[in-house]
Amino acid sequence: xxxxxxxxxxxxxxxxxxxxxxxxAVAARIAxxxxxxPPGRGGIWGIGETLTYASQRILMSHHSLAxxxxxxxxxxxxxxxxxxxxxxxxxxxxxxxxxxxxLIVDGLVARPASFSLAELKRMPASTQITHQACEQGWSFIAxxxxxxxxxxxxxxxxSTRARYVVFWPxxxxxxxxxxxxxxxxxxxxxxxxxxNDLSADHGAPLRARVARQLGYKSxxxxxxxxxxxxxxxxxxxxxxxxxxxxxxWYAGI
Ligand SMILES: Nc1nc2c(c(=O)[nH]1)N[C@H]1C(S)=C(S)[C@@H](COP(=O)(O)O)O[C@H]1N2
Ligand SMILES: [Mo]
Numbered sequence: 001x002x003x004x005x006x007x008x009x010x011x012x013x014x015x016x017x018x019x020x021x022x023x024x025a026v027a028a029r030i031a032x033x034x035x036x037x038p039p040g041r042g043g044i045w046g047i048g049e050t051l052t053y054a055s056q057r058i059l060m061s062h063h064s065l066a067x068x069x070x071x072x073x074x075x076x077x078x079x080x081x082x083x084x085x086x087x088x089x090x091x092x093x094x095x096x097x098x099x100x101x102x103l104i105v106d107g108l109v110a111r112p113a114s115f116s117l118a119e120l121k122r123m124p125a126s127t128q129i130t131h132q133a134c135e136q137g138w139s140f141i142a143x144x145x146x147x148x149x150x151x152x153x154x155x156x157x158x159s160t161r162a163r164y165v166v167f168w169p170x171x172x173x174x175x176x177x178x179x180x181x182x183x184x185x186x187x188x189x190x191x192x193x194x195x196n197d198l199s200a201d202h203g204a205p206l207r208a209r210v211a212r213q214l215g216y217k218s219x220x221x222x223x224x225x226x227x228x229x230x231x232x233x234x235x236x237x238x239x240x241x242x243x244x245x246x247x248x249w250y251a252g253i
Contacts, residue, residue: 038250039164039176039231039239049248056252057180066186066211066253069129074194075140082173082220084200090170090221098205103189107166107227110157117205121191123147128186134215135247144209146190150183153227161229164239167208167219168226175219175240176231176249177210186211189222214251216242 036054084090093101102114126148133139153165165182167175181187190209191198198204203220210217217240231239239249 038248039237049250052248052252053250056250063180063184064212066130069131069141071129071143073141074129074143078140078142078193078202079134079138080201081134081136081215082171084204085171085221093170094200094204101205101223103206103222104224105152105156105227106224108159108162108229109153109227110159111155113156115152117191120147120152120189120206123151126185126188128188128209128211130186130209130211132211132215132218133253135251139215143194144188144190145192146188146206146209148185149187149189149208150185152189152225153182156227158227159229162227164228164231164234166226166228166231166234167222168224169219170221170223173216173219173241174235175208175217175242176228176234177208177217181210181212184210184212212252214247214253216247217251 036057037050038053084094098117102116103120104112104114106112124147125145127143127145129141129143131139131141149165162179164176164178167177177187186209188209189206190203191206193199193202198207203218203222206222207220208218208222226234228234231237235241236244238244242251243249
Protein backbone atom coordinates (compact mmCIF):
# COMPACT_ATOMS: atom_id res chain seq x y z
CA UNK A 1 0.00 0.00 0.00
CA UNK A 2 2.66 2.51 1.01
CA UNK A 3 4.51 1.53 -2.13
CA UNK A 4 1.44 2.46 -4.18
CA UNK A 5 1.11 5.82 -2.43
CA UNK A 6 4.76 6.60 -2.98
CA UNK A 7 4.49 5.67 -6.65
CA UNK A 8 1.36 7.83 -7.03
CA UNK A 9 3.10 10.77 -5.37
CA UNK A 10 6.02 10.30 -7.69
CA UNK A 11 3.84 10.26 -10.79
CA UNK A 12 1.79 13.24 -9.62
CA UNK A 13 4.73 15.43 -8.76
CA UNK A 14 6.50 14.20 -11.88
CA UNK A 15 3.59 15.22 -14.09
CA UNK A 16 3.05 18.57 -12.42
CA UNK A 17 6.73 19.40 -12.34
CA UNK A 18 7.36 18.34 -15.89
CA UNK A 19 4.43 20.37 -17.19
CA UNK A 20 5.77 23.47 -15.50
CA UNK A 21 9.49 23.13 -15.98
CA UNK A 22 10.45 21.01 -18.93
CA UNK A 23 7.30 21.19 -21.03
CA UNK A 24 4.44 18.96 -21.99
CA ALA A 25 6.45 16.45 -24.00
CA VAL A 26 8.26 15.30 -20.87
CA ALA A 27 4.94 14.90 -19.04
CA ALA A 28 3.66 12.77 -21.89
CA ARG A 29 6.77 10.57 -21.63
CA ILE A 30 6.16 10.08 -17.90
CA ALA A 31 2.51 9.26 -18.56
CA UNK A 32 3.55 6.70 -21.16
CA UNK A 33 5.89 5.00 -18.70
CA UNK A 34 2.99 4.47 -16.29
CA UNK A 35 0.41 3.34 -18.88
CA UNK A 36 -1.53 6.59 -18.74
CA UNK A 37 -1.72 7.39 -22.44
CA PRO A 38 -5.30 7.41 -23.76
CA PRO A 39 -5.91 5.51 -27.00
CA GLY A 40 -7.12 8.53 -28.97
CA ARG A 41 -3.87 10.42 -28.59
CA GLY A 42 -3.61 10.76 -32.35
CA GLY A 43 -6.47 13.27 -32.17
CA ILE A 44 -5.79 16.97 -32.38
CA TRP A 45 -5.66 17.24 -28.58
CA GLY A 46 -2.50 15.12 -28.33
CA ILE A 47 -0.48 15.90 -25.22
CA GLY A 48 -3.26 17.97 -23.65
CA GLU A 49 -5.61 14.97 -23.64
CA THR A 50 -2.88 12.78 -22.17
CA LEU A 51 -2.39 15.22 -19.30
CA THR A 52 -6.12 15.42 -18.56
CA TYR A 53 -6.54 11.64 -18.65
CA ALA A 54 -3.41 10.93 -16.64
CA SER A 55 -4.08 13.51 -13.95
CA GLN A 56 -7.75 12.50 -13.57
CA ARG A 57 -6.81 8.83 -13.31
CA ILE A 58 -4.10 9.58 -10.73
CA LEU A 59 -5.57 12.41 -8.69
CA MET A 60 -9.21 11.38 -8.53
CA SER A 61 -10.66 8.21 -7.15
CA HIS A 62 -12.06 6.08 -9.98
CA HIS A 63 -15.47 6.30 -8.42
CA SER A 64 -15.75 9.99 -7.60
CA LEU A 65 -19.28 10.93 -8.53
CA ALA A 66 -20.68 13.48 -10.95
CA UNK A 67 -23.00 15.97 -9.22
CA UNK A 68 -26.65 14.94 -9.03
CA UNK A 69 -29.47 17.49 -9.09
CA UNK A 70 -33.02 17.74 -7.71
CA UNK A 71 -36.10 17.28 -9.94
CA UNK A 72 -36.81 21.05 -9.88
CA UNK A 73 -33.44 21.68 -11.53
CA UNK A 74 -34.12 19.65 -14.68
CA UNK A 75 -34.00 21.62 -17.93
CA UNK A 76 -37.24 22.44 -19.73
CA UNK A 77 -35.75 21.64 -23.11
CA UNK A 78 -33.50 18.70 -24.01
CA UNK A 79 -31.64 19.39 -27.28
CA UNK A 80 -30.66 16.66 -29.74
CA UNK A 81 -27.26 16.12 -31.31
CA UNK A 82 -27.05 13.31 -33.84
CA UNK A 83 -30.67 12.51 -34.75
CA UNK A 84 -31.86 8.91 -35.16
CA UNK A 85 -30.52 7.00 -38.20
CA UNK A 86 -32.90 7.26 -41.17
CA UNK A 87 -31.75 3.92 -42.56
CA UNK A 88 -32.52 0.27 -41.99
CA UNK A 89 -32.20 -1.71 -39.81
CA UNK A 90 -32.79 1.15 -37.33
CA UNK A 91 -35.97 2.37 -39.03
CA UNK A 92 -37.37 -1.18 -39.07
CA UNK A 93 -36.77 -1.55 -35.31
CA UNK A 94 -38.39 1.83 -34.71
CA UNK A 95 -41.42 0.76 -36.73
CA UNK A 96 -41.86 -2.43 -34.67
CA UNK A 97 -41.20 -0.64 -31.37
CA UNK A 98 -37.90 -2.54 -30.89
CA UNK A 99 -39.77 -5.81 -30.31
CA UNK A 100 -37.04 -7.88 -32.00
CA UNK A 101 -34.12 -5.68 -30.98
CA UNK A 102 -31.52 -7.25 -28.72
CA LEU A 103 -28.35 -5.82 -27.19
CA ILE A 104 -25.45 -8.12 -28.04
CA VAL A 105 -22.67 -8.35 -25.44
CA ASP A 106 -19.58 -10.16 -26.67
CA GLY A 107 -15.78 -10.10 -26.84
CA LEU A 108 -13.64 -11.07 -23.84
CA VAL A 109 -16.52 -12.35 -21.72
CA ALA A 110 -17.18 -15.75 -20.16
CA ARG A 111 -20.82 -15.89 -21.27
CA PRO A 112 -21.56 -13.93 -24.49
CA ALA A 113 -25.22 -12.93 -24.42
CA SER A 114 -27.95 -10.82 -25.92
CA PHE A 115 -30.73 -9.07 -24.04
CA SER A 116 -34.14 -7.79 -25.11
CA LEU A 117 -35.35 -4.40 -23.90
CA ALA A 118 -37.81 -6.14 -21.55
CA GLU A 119 -34.97 -8.21 -20.06
CA LEU A 120 -32.84 -5.11 -19.51
CA LYS A 121 -35.79 -3.36 -17.84
CA ARG A 122 -36.18 -6.28 -15.40
CA MET A 123 -32.59 -5.85 -14.18
CA PRO A 124 -31.89 -3.63 -11.14
CA ALA A 125 -32.48 -0.05 -12.27
CA SER A 126 -30.66 3.10 -11.32
CA THR A 127 -31.92 6.69 -11.72
CA GLN A 128 -29.84 9.86 -11.80
CA ILE A 129 -30.47 13.55 -12.48
CA THR A 130 -27.25 14.74 -14.05
CA HIS A 131 -25.80 17.37 -16.35
CA GLN A 132 -24.91 16.45 -19.93
CA ALA A 133 -22.63 18.86 -21.76
CA CYS A 134 -21.98 18.84 -25.49
CA GLU A 135 -18.57 19.90 -26.80
CA GLN A 136 -20.46 22.42 -28.93
CA GLY A 137 -21.18 24.56 -25.89
CA TRP A 138 -24.72 23.68 -24.79
CA SER A 139 -25.90 21.45 -21.96
CA PHE A 140 -28.93 20.28 -20.04
CA ILE A 141 -29.91 18.63 -16.77
CA ALA A 142 -32.15 15.58 -17.08
CA UNK A 143 -33.24 12.44 -15.30
CA UNK A 144 -31.99 9.16 -16.72
CA UNK A 145 -32.93 5.60 -15.75
CA UNK A 146 -31.34 2.38 -16.82
CA UNK A 147 -29.31 -0.60 -15.73
CA UNK A 148 -25.76 0.07 -14.52
CA UNK A 149 -23.30 -1.11 -17.18
CA UNK A 150 -21.37 -2.81 -14.34
CA UNK A 151 -24.37 -5.08 -13.69
CA UNK A 152 -24.46 -6.30 -17.30
CA UNK A 153 -20.67 -6.73 -17.40
CA UNK A 154 -20.82 -8.79 -14.21
CA UNK A 155 -23.60 -10.94 -15.68
CA UNK A 156 -21.50 -11.91 -18.70
CA UNK A 157 -18.26 -12.07 -16.67
CA UNK A 158 -15.37 -10.15 -18.20
CA SER A 159 -11.95 -11.71 -18.70
CA THR A 160 -8.97 -10.64 -16.62
CA ARG A 161 -7.44 -9.48 -19.94
CA ALA A 162 -10.30 -6.99 -20.53
CA ARG A 163 -9.26 -3.31 -20.69
CA TYR A 164 -11.94 -1.48 -22.71
CA VAL A 165 -15.67 -1.67 -23.42
CA VAL A 166 -16.66 -0.69 -26.98
CA PHE A 167 -20.13 0.70 -27.78
CA TRP A 168 -21.49 -0.03 -31.28
CA PRO A 169 -24.51 2.04 -32.35
CA UNK A 170 -26.76 1.83 -35.44
CA UNK A 171 -24.96 4.87 -36.89
CA UNK A 172 -21.15 5.19 -37.14
CA UNK A 173 -20.69 7.07 -33.85
CA UNK A 174 -18.91 4.26 -31.98
CA UNK A 175 -16.92 4.93 -28.81
CA UNK A 176 -15.28 3.13 -25.91
CA UNK A 177 -14.61 3.42 -22.19
CA UNK A 178 -11.79 2.10 -20.05
CA UNK A 179 -12.79 -0.17 -17.16
CA UNK A 180 -12.81 2.51 -14.42
CA UNK A 181 -15.46 4.43 -16.36
CA UNK A 182 -17.31 1.30 -17.53
CA UNK A 183 -17.69 0.13 -13.90
CA UNK A 184 -18.39 3.62 -12.56
CA UNK A 185 -21.69 3.52 -10.56
CA UNK A 186 -23.16 6.39 -12.64
CA UNK A 187 -22.40 4.75 -16.00
CA UNK A 188 -25.77 3.45 -17.20
CA UNK A 189 -27.32 1.66 -20.11
CA UNK A 190 -30.25 4.07 -20.15
CA UNK A 191 -33.71 3.40 -21.61
CA UNK A 192 -35.63 6.23 -19.94
CA UNK A 193 -35.27 10.03 -20.10
CA UNK A 194 -37.31 12.29 -17.80
CA UNK A 195 -39.75 9.47 -17.00
CA ASN A 196 -40.42 8.32 -20.57
CA ASP A 197 -38.97 5.63 -22.81
CA LEU A 198 -36.13 7.17 -24.83
CA SER A 199 -37.42 8.91 -27.93
CA ALA A 200 -35.78 7.92 -31.21
CA ASP A 201 -33.64 11.07 -31.40
CA HIS A 202 -32.41 10.70 -27.82
CA GLY A 203 -31.12 7.20 -28.50
CA ALA A 204 -33.94 4.63 -28.44
CA PRO A 205 -34.08 1.92 -27.41
CA LEU A 206 -30.90 2.07 -25.32
CA ARG A 207 -27.96 4.44 -24.93
CA ALA A 208 -24.90 4.79 -22.80
CA ARG A 209 -25.08 7.48 -20.13
CA VAL A 210 -21.60 8.47 -18.95
CA ALA A 211 -22.03 11.18 -16.34
CA ARG A 212 -18.32 11.92 -15.87
CA GLN A 213 -17.59 12.74 -19.52
CA LEU A 214 -18.83 15.04 -22.28
CA GLY A 215 -22.05 14.15 -24.13
CA TYR A 216 -20.36 12.52 -27.09
CA LYS A 217 -19.23 9.59 -24.90
CA SER A 218 -22.91 8.77 -24.18
CA UNK A 219 -23.43 6.68 -27.32
CA UNK A 220 -27.06 6.46 -28.51
CA UNK A 221 -28.89 3.76 -30.56
CA UNK A 222 -26.87 0.85 -29.13
CA UNK A 223 -26.79 -2.47 -30.91
CA UNK A 224 -23.70 -4.17 -29.49
CA UNK A 225 -21.17 -3.92 -26.66
CA UNK A 226 -17.80 -5.61 -27.10
CA UNK A 227 -15.19 -6.13 -24.39
CA UNK A 228 -11.61 -5.95 -25.69
CA UNK A 229 -8.04 -6.05 -24.40
CA UNK A 230 -6.38 -3.83 -27.01
CA UNK A 231 -8.32 -0.88 -28.37
CA UNK A 232 -5.71 -0.31 -31.09
CA UNK A 233 -7.05 -3.40 -32.86
CA UNK A 234 -10.59 -1.96 -33.05
CA UNK A 235 -11.69 0.16 -36.02
CA UNK A 236 -9.08 2.78 -36.88
CA UNK A 237 -7.35 2.16 -33.52
CA UNK A 238 -8.19 5.52 -31.93
CA UNK A 239 -10.84 4.18 -29.53
CA UNK A 240 -13.79 6.06 -31.01
CA UNK A 241 -15.30 7.82 -33.98
CA UNK A 242 -14.49 11.16 -32.37
CA UNK A 243 -10.71 11.69 -32.83
CA UNK A 244 -11.16 11.75 -36.60
CA UNK A 245 -13.88 14.38 -36.05
CA UNK A 246 -11.48 16.40 -33.88
CA UNK A 247 -12.67 15.45 -30.37
CA UNK A 248 -10.46 13.64 -27.88
CA TRP A 249 -11.18 10.03 -26.88
CA TYR A 250 -11.07 10.98 -23.20
CA ALA A 251 -13.58 13.70 -22.38
CA GLY A 252 -13.61 13.74 -18.57
CA ILE A 253 -15.30 16.66 -16.86
N1 LIG B 1 -24.97 6.96 -31.81
C1 LIG B 1 -24.79 8.27 -31.56
N2 LIG B 1 -24.61 8.65 -30.27
C2 LIG B 1 -24.41 9.95 -29.97
C3 LIG B 1 -24.35 10.94 -30.99
C4 LIG B 1 -24.55 10.51 -32.33
O1 LIG B 1 -24.55 11.31 -33.29
N3 LIG B 1 -24.78 9.16 -32.58
N4 LIG B 1 -24.11 12.26 -30.65
C5 LIG B 1 -23.39 12.48 -29.37
C6 LIG B 1 -23.31 13.86 -28.95
S1 LIG B 1 -22.15 14.84 -29.72
C7 LIG B 1 -24.02 14.32 -27.87
S2 LIG B 1 -23.76 15.87 -27.25
C8 LIG B 1 -25.08 13.51 -27.26
C9 LIG B 1 -26.40 14.23 -27.41
O2 LIG B 1 -27.41 13.53 -26.75
P1 LIG B 1 -28.90 14.02 -26.94
O3 LIG B 1 -29.18 14.10 -28.42
O4 LIG B 1 -29.76 13.04 -26.24
O5 LIG B 1 -28.96 15.40 -26.32
O6 LIG B 1 -25.21 12.23 -27.83
C10 LIG B 1 -24.00 11.64 -28.24
N5 LIG B 1 -24.26 10.29 -28.66
MO1 LIG C 1 -21.87 16.61 -28.35
